[in-house]
Amino acid sequence: MHNIVCIGAGKLANHLMPALEREGYDIVQVYSRTEASAKSLAVHLHNATFTTDLSKIQQGADLYIFSIKDDAVEQVAQQVAFLENGKSVFVHTSGILPLNAIPFNRRGIFYPLQTFSASHPVDWKNTPMLITAETQEITTSLTSLAEKISNLVYQVGDKDRAVLHLGAVFANNFTNHMLTLAESICNEHHVSFDILKPIIRETVVKALDVGPRNSQTGPAIRGDQHTIEKHLELLAEHPQLRELYQKITESIEKASR
Amino acid sequence: MHNIVCIGAGKLANHLMPALEREGYDIVQVYSRTEASAKSLAVHLHNATFTTDLSKIQQGADLYIFSIKDDAVEQVAQQVAFLENGKSVFVHTSGILPLNAIPFNRRGIFYPLQTFSASHPVDWKNTPMLITAETQEITTSLTSLAEKISNLVYQVGDKDRAVLHLGAVFANNFTNHMLTLAESICNEHHVSFDILKPIIRETVVKALDVGPRNSQTGPAIRGDQHTIEKHLELLAEHPQLRELYQKITESIEKASR
Numbered sequence: 104m105h106n107i108v109c110i111g112a113g114k115l116a117n118h119l120m121p122a123l124e125r126e127g128y129d130i131v132q133v134y135s136r137t138e139a140s141a142k143s144l145a146v147h148l149h150n151a152t153f154t155t156d157l158s159k160i161q162q163g164a165d166l167y168i169f170s171i172k173d174d175a176v177e178q179v180a181q182q183v184a185f186l187e188n189g190k191s192v193f194v195h196t197s198g199i200l201p202l203n204a205i206p207f208n209r210r211g212i213f214y215p216l217q218t219f220s221a222s223h224p225v226d227w228k229n230t231p232m233l234i235t236a237e238t239q240e241i242t243t244s245l246t247s248l249a250e251k252i253s254n255l256v257y258q259v260g261d262k263d264r265a266v267l268h269l270g271a272v273f274a275n276n277f278t279n280h281m282l283t284l285a286e287s288i289c290n291e292h293h294v295s296f297d298i299l300k301p302i303i304r305e306t307v308v309k310a311l312d313v314g315p316r317n318s319q320t321g322p323a324i325r326g327d328q329h330t331i332e333k334h335l336e337l338l339a340e341h342p343q344l345r346e347l348y349q350k351i352t353e354s355i356e357k358a359s360r
Numbered sequence: 361m362h363n364i365v366c367i368g369a370g371k372l373a374n375h376l377m378p379a380l381e382r383e384g385y386d387i388v389q390v391y392s393r394t395e396a397s398a399k400s401l402a403v404h405l406h407n408a409t410f411t412t413d414l415s416k417i418q419q420g421a422d423l424y425i426f427s428i429k430d431d432a433v434e435q436v437a438q439q440v441a442f443l444e445n446g447k448s449v450f451v452h453t454s455g456i457l458p459l460n461a462i463p464f465n466r467r468g469i470f471y472p473l474q475t476f477s478a479s480h481p482v483d484w485k486n487t488p489m490l491i492t493a494e495t496q497e498i499t500t501s502l503t504s505l506a507e508k509i510s511n512l513v514y515q516v517g518d519k520d521r522a523v524l525h526l527g528a529v530f531a532n533n534f535t536n537h538m539l540t541l542a543e544s545i546c547n548e549h550h551v552s553f554d555i556l557k558p559i560i561r562e563t564v565v566k567a568l569d570v571g572p573r574n575s576q577t578g579p580a581i582r583g584d585q586h587t588i589e590k591h592l593e594l595l596a597e598h599p600q601l602r603e604l605y606q607k608i609t610e611s612i613e614k615a616s617r
Contacts, residue, residue, distance in 0.1 A: 266549040274542035275563045276578030283572040285531035292523040301486045306532045315540040320475045321533030
């Protein structure tokens with residue numbers, strides 16, 4: 104595998120393509136629906152042209168990487184079925200879509216279990232790469248590719264990858280949202296969110312040290328109804344947030360039984 | 361302030377008293393309801409006796425620190441009202457109780473905004489200490505005491521402290537619970553929770569770098585209903601967890617509007 108075509112130019116593509124290029128791979132073309140995003144990624148790569156026309160995607164590349172929204176993968180893959188040649192490998196990068204979401208013979212999944220934001224660099228060496236493929240030969244090729252950029256490469260099946268994707272939603276998306284809500288509460292009352300930053304850092308350090316179950320503290324696990332009532336009073340003007348507070352509190356109580 | 365009596369022998373007391381002793385303070389007595397916990401803390405301190413009898417708490421110490429469950433502070437403080445002498449200072453360590461929860465003239469609050477577990481050491485220098493007191497003189501004394509152990513000392517009122525306490529419930533308690541749920545999901549499906557650890561570390565690094573609002577990723581903020589449905593299917597046997605997933609997803613959608 105040497106020549107790569109990138110179908111998509113979102114956050115993942117913008118982090119992954121430069122990382123692959125740094126390891127000596129040739130990104131030869133970038134496709135995106137909009138010229139602005141296709142061009143914006145292509146200009147950062149040495150040998151990439153760009154297109155916004157699926158029918159103009161070049162044939163015969165070693166590897167095609169679909170790095171687009173999960174919802175769009177199946178439809179776009181069908182539109183580029185003409186690329187099938189029995190030699191090229193086609194992968195998607197989704198944690199939740201099965202292998203058969205793309206209709207190619209030589210197909211695989213190249214899923215980085217990480218959270219990507221435009222303005223924040225990615226530590227690829229510590230990003231788990233979850234590999235699935237149609238054949239052992241393709242698994243081996245994709246594993247080699249993944250090992251160029253990461254020290255954490257795993258071969259997993261569709262079910263395990265979906266479980267890890269769900270776990271990551273709790274571990275990252277929901278966790279991050281709790282931080283967003285904490286910041287909103289501080290902002291609303293004109294209190295500095297900075298004061299919470301040490302406990303945010305310590306939360307993860309401790310959870311990874313002794314395990315999250317052993318790390319749980321606070322009014323919910325103590326059964327401290329008086330404190331819970333005071334918190335709900337502070338949230339009086341936010342009925343949805345009150346309800347969320349109550350649901351998570353119940354979930355903590357249940358998990359501690 | 362030199363001689364300190366510690367009323368309570370829980371997780372906070374077990375971390376705080378040795379920290380104060382290291383800075384030269386004399387912990388002269390430890391009270392706890394149970395002899396085992398009173399003794400267990402006292403033996404780790406150089407000059408501390410212990411008691412399980414509130415009426416035997418010694419009089420005339422410079423500082424009395426109530427480090428007991430929020431629910432118990434008011435009642436216990438009333439039971440030791442005989443300690444009032446117009447000179448000693450009395451503080452509680454609660455983030456949510458007001459200053460007047462303890463019925464003494466010279467009173468204050470000495471609240472470390474941190475999560476404490478028995479088996480994990482505390483980084484006191486980076487633990488915010490929130491100080492409230494009845495008079496400026498006591499505020500100054502407690503601030504000096506706090507600055508001995510921490511680089512992050514803040515003077516705050518009851519309302520701001522309660523807001524930060526609520527913020528900390530989201531930033532720590534709820535965040536940690538999301539990690540517990542992620543681990544449970546992995547365990548149930550016999551997938552290694554270790555694979556999620558890099559994204560857990562990155563979650564906090566990124567949220568503190570670019571802010572949690574700019575860090576949000578995942579199906580909820582993308583409006584990716586297909587992925588959300590697949591996650592809910594994986595949670596089919598856990599109706600409470602399904603509901604929690606849906607409520608947090610709605611909250612993320614709302615926050616992104």
